[in-house]
Amino acid sequence: MIRFEEVTKIYESGKNEVKALNSVSFEIEKGEIYGVVGYSGAGKSSLLRCVNLLEKPTSGRVLVDGENMAGLSSKELRKKRKNIGMIFQHFNLLNAKTVFDNIATPLYLQGEKKNVIKEKVNNLLEFVGLSEHGHKYPDQLSGGQKQRVGIARALSTDPEVLLCDEATSALDPQTTSSILELLKKINKEYNITILLITHEMNVIREICSSVAVMEKGKVIEKGSVFEVFSRPKTETARRFVSSVLQDELPDSLKNILRNQDKNHQVFRIVFTGASTGQPLLSQIAKKFDVDVSVLYGHVTELQDVPFGNLVVQLIGDEHEIRRAVIFAGQGEVEVREVIEHAS
Amino acid sequence: MQVDWGTFWVDILDATGDTLIMVGISLLASAVIGVLLGVILVVTRKGHILENLPVFNVLNAIVNVLRSIPFIILMVAIIPFTRLVVGTSIGTAAAIVPLIVYAGPYIARLVENSLLEIDPGIVEAAEAMGATPWQTIFRILLPEAFSSLILSLTTATIGLVGASAMAGAVGGGGLGDLAIAYGYQRFDTDVMIVTVVLLIVLVQGLQSSGNVISRRLRRR
Known part of the structure; x- marks a missing residue:
């Protein structure tokens, strides 16, 4: 047109x-x-x-x-x-x-x-x-x-x-x-x-x-x-x-995360469509030896499709975290690291 | 010298009539010229609907030149032109020509200012609607500026009343002439006061009616 x-x-x-x-x-x-x-x-x-x-x-x-x-x-x-x-x-x-x-x-x-x-x-x-x-x-x-x-x-x-x-x-x-x-x-x-x-x-x-x-x-x-x-x-x-979406983590929170001594990584998990309804986090916590802490969460609708946006902290050893991420990233879910590994 | 008031009122009446005729006719003609020039000065400027810088620059300069000549000098300077137009260089008709030449460019500036006050967004909206330049001027710009144009014309009319007082220099008659001839030159304070009071009433009346009409048109 x-x-x-x-x-x-x-x-x-x-x-x-x-x-x-x-x-x-x-x-x-x-x-x-x-x-x-x-x-x-x-x-x-x-x-x-x-x-x-x-x-x-x-x-x-x-x-x-x-x-x-x-x-x-x-x-x-x-x-x-x-x-x-x-x-x-x-x-x-x-x-x-x-x-x-x-x-x-x-x-x-x-x-x-x-x-x-x-x-x-x-x-x-x-x-x-x-x-x-x-x-x-x-x-x-x-x-x-x-x-x-x-x-x-x-x-x-x-x-x-x-x-x-x-x-x-x-x-x-x-x-x-x-x-x-x-x-x-x-x-x-x-x-x-x-x-x-x-x-x-x-x-x-x-x-x-x-x-x-x-x-x-x-x-x-x-x-x-x-x-x-x-x-x-x-x-x-x-x-x-x-x-x-206001999905930026506040600086104060980032500082606290940086100063934690346990090994952890922070990820953004984006759910689209039907995957929005999955109990993904509890599955991760059960299957892998990691603790999950939700830092930010938001579910909205885009073009009549549900759209979820989570920022989570995974605490555990590096190998387990990696396995958990690979598991989570299957299907319609996208996982990417948002801030640097605290070291 | 004492004035015979019995016959003098007749003179005053005549003079008032002369003033009204001079101001009325010259207002009509200079309003037509002024609105035309004012519109051209707006629409030919840079970025406007009929941008034409040579036309704008030439008109702009002419208006400035005419506006800078004192009326009394203008009146004398254009005597040959006046004679060409009305066939004589003395009398009421002869005063009207310089009044038009004086007020036309003045009104053009006032109209220009009124039109420039209109939000350029309105002109843009008219263009987006597919209006022709002609339609933009007559259906959009002038109606939008109407109430402010009335105020401008009121100002111009009062300017004309003032300028018409100098028409005595070419035997134009009118209230101003009377005030100067009897009151000022013959030191007849009474006559001067009467004529000046009449001029004040005239100007007040014009300004108030202008204000009322303009407010009605603004419809707020």
């Missing part, structure tokens, strides 16, 4: 050149909710704006539904943009217009008939849960309500793609959840492909099916949300995952 081919964007300001995007390539399937995560300045915003050509790539191509965006005439581009809705971090609503007129604006612009507009806008108001608020002005609404207006406005032209520019970053956690629910509903009911950028990994966890991690203008890691959460490959991705 959306395909980035070696997209590079360079900003020039005087003598300085900033490479906001550095040869980015990846593809977003139809009907997917695709998340791009990165710290500020990673190039997410430029990437998103290359899709509807609010930013023109310096080189490379962006294809939406097979069409090269940069190859369109300005008339064709305007038509195409009606097929790509966009919502914003700061909503960007028209303050002088009512909620109803805000949602109707794209329809007014394409010269739609009054009665068609009325029916459509009323349906959208109901869909986003704002039926009672059509006559109000944006400054009478809460942040979450404003974003609902933004969403309804973006949907008014029946787009196939929805671009979300940090759509929940200005909202509190509870409102964020309700907006994410709404986006999920849009994706399901209208089969709209959603590309969202965010710096909040929990947004990715809650609604995305695939994720790309960006750093310094490059996509450094991409894959299904499950893959990236369970096996992050890069340091940045790992940090983003930790920000949600």
Whole structure:
């Protein structure tokens, strides 16, 4: 549905050149909710704006539904943009217009008939849960309500793609959840492909099916949300995952572990799918001559699949620990050492 | 010299009429010119919807030049132009031309400022919706800035009332002229007070109505 081919964007300001995007390539399937995560300045915003050509790539191509965006005439581009809705971090609503007129604006612009507009806008108001608020002005609404207006406005032209520019970053956690629910509903009911950028990994966890991690203008890691959460490959991705799972051991605990005199090792055990329900730790303790101490444990759901994450300390002699680890690492369970062997 | 108040009120009435005509017509014309120039000054600047730096730079310079000439000098300097447009260089009509040349660029700056206050995100949203530049200007930018534009025009109107006082220099008449001719030059304090009070009432009235209209449009 959306395909980035070696997209590079360079900003020039005087003598300085900033490479906001550095040869980015990846593809977003139809009907997917695709998340791009990165710290500020990673190039997410430029990437998103290359899709509807609010930013023109310096080189490379962006294809939406097979069409090269940069190859369109300005008339064709305007038509195409009606097929790509966009919502914003700061909503960007028209303050002088009512909620109803805000949602109707794209329809007014394409010269739609009054009665068609009325029916459509009323349906959208109901869909986003704002039926009672059509006559109000944006400054009478809460942040979450404003974003609902933004969403309804973006949907008014029946787009196939929805671009979300940090759509929940200005909202509190509870409102964020309700907006994410709404986006999920849009994706399901209208089969709209959603590309969202965010710096909040929990947004990715809650609604995305695939994720790309960006750093310094490059996509450094991409894959299904499950893959990236369970096996992050890069340091940045790992940090983003930790920000949600909070699976970092506190320094004080690490110090205590380091100073223990008994031979031990600390491992992270990742359970996925059905393995999450296994009594693995008690099996280890029974079968091998090791003591097991749980330092951290967390079970959550990713993409409707259970996902468990344990950090355990195994105490015993090295040989037994190694045997225990090999036993544990069978099947859908992954075991890896997290901090150095205390010596 | 004592003024005969019986006939003098007629003069004051005439002068008030002259002032209203001068200000009204020049406001109308300079508002059209000013809004047009102001919009162009916004949309042709770097990064905006119709970026065109040569146009922007030239207009910007012209506006600055016109804005830096004192009105009384401008009025005299453009006499040949005035004669070309209205066929005469004295009288009320002759005062209106320099008033427009004076207020047009002034309003352009005010409009420019009003439009620049609009969040660039709104313009971006309009682009993302597939709005044409024309639609962005008339359906998005101007309506969003409307209430602030009214305040700008109020300021410009009051500026015009002030400038119209100098229209006496080309025989334009009006309240300001009356105040200068009778009150200042003939030391007739009473006349001066009456005309100045009338000007104050006029300015107060304009400012209050501007405020009310603008607040209504803001609808808060």
